[in-house]
Amino acid sequence: MGMSWTSWPSRAVAALVLMCGVNGFAAGASQPQYLVTNDDGILNSVTFYTVGTGGLLTLKQQVPTGGFGIAGGFFSANRVSVLNSASQECVYASDALTGTIVGIDLSTLLVDSSTFGSAADSGSANGIGLAMNSQYLYAAFTTSNTIATFQLQPGCSLTFINDVSVAGLQGGFINGMAISGNILVATYGDGSIESFNIASGTPLSNGDQQNSSAYLKSQGATYPNSVEITEDGHFALFGDTSTSTVVEVSNISSGKLDPTVVYPLGAGISSSNILLSPDETLLYISNTQGDKITAAAFDKSSGKLSTGCVSGKIKGYSSNWSYLASLALATNSGTGGALYVAEFGGTSYIGVVEVGSSGGTCTLTELTGSPILDPTSPGLLSIGTFPPRSF
Secondary structure (H helix, E strand, O other): OOOOOOOOOOOOOOOOEEEEOOOOOOOOOOOOOOEEEEEOOOOOOOEEEEOOOHHHEEEEEEEEEEOOOOOOOOOOOOEEEEEOOOOEEEEEEEEOOOOOOEEEEEOOOEEEEEEEEOOOOOOOOOOEEEEEOOEEEEEEEOOOEEEEEEEEEEEEEEEHOOOEEEEOOOOOOOOEEEEEEEEOEEOOOEEEEEEEOOOOOOOEEEEEEEEHHHHHHHOOOOOOEEEEEOOOOEEEEEEEEEEOOEEEEEEOOOOOOOOEEEEEOOOOOOOOOEEEEEOOEEEEEEEEOOOOOOEEEEEOOEEEEEEEEEEEOOEEOOOEEEEEEEEEEEOOOOOOOOEEEEEEEEEEEEEEEEEEEEEEEEEEOOOOOEEEEEOOOOOOOOOEEEEEOOO
């Protein structure tokens, strides 16, 4: 249990309403600030929470997608992606069972579009992961092992362009994705990683598919799951599924993946989801099969990681939720102010962890108002924020 190719079982949906205040950040004056979830329910929905002055977090609206979810899947197949452009503000979310990607207009909180890929594209087993830039949205269909390219259109709509078939070196399925400039980096959940050139839209392999260094050294016991890319596009960081906290770093400044450098970062169980702070001084690590959050110090000039700080036990482990999943930031400056973490369970929650940083040291402290119920999610894995981080 906990391997990236494993699907989590479906859960019953709870029906409750929540309003909860938390500390640590406030909404910007010029536009709303949202925390967004892909609830991945059988009758799927996207839930919006507003963040008000003083950090009040309020369940704003649950938006039915019109599609069907699977209440589980790969940790790093990120099912929600947020666009903040001069022309439109949108949230895109995938419906794993239906095979659709919906576009939600943030000005109305209504679904404006629902788009299929090709007839072959399917994410019904482990979800449909999303990554995007200013022109295209890429969807990783985990069952058909395809990456579909969609062109962004006005009105939060999408036009399907084409798809490409992919596979890991050991036959693994497409999992995590991240984009920087003309490069898309992907993991396969079987120890292998690969990068693609997306200068023309459609992903073209850079011919650098390889097994990660940790996978080779551990004889398959550790393997890359999620991926982050630094703002300057110099390094790709991989959060590994492992019996401890392991992150790998590859230099991609050549436009291709170099062999990864392995960083053991503590005893936390697994590190399948990672997120860089806005100032890139900290790498946040969700100990997905444990009960803690880890932060590692990151040197963005050298790509080196070192031990930082670890939270206490996140409340509700085993009693309320089973796994920690994706991370999101409360603010888009400094170290991010606070972390949100998706808590996967029969009834799902969102944990809130305050980040402290001073004199080269950090602290991670769960807030009193945490966790926050996600009332319609039977298996929460993917969250995001609007406005999104700038890279």
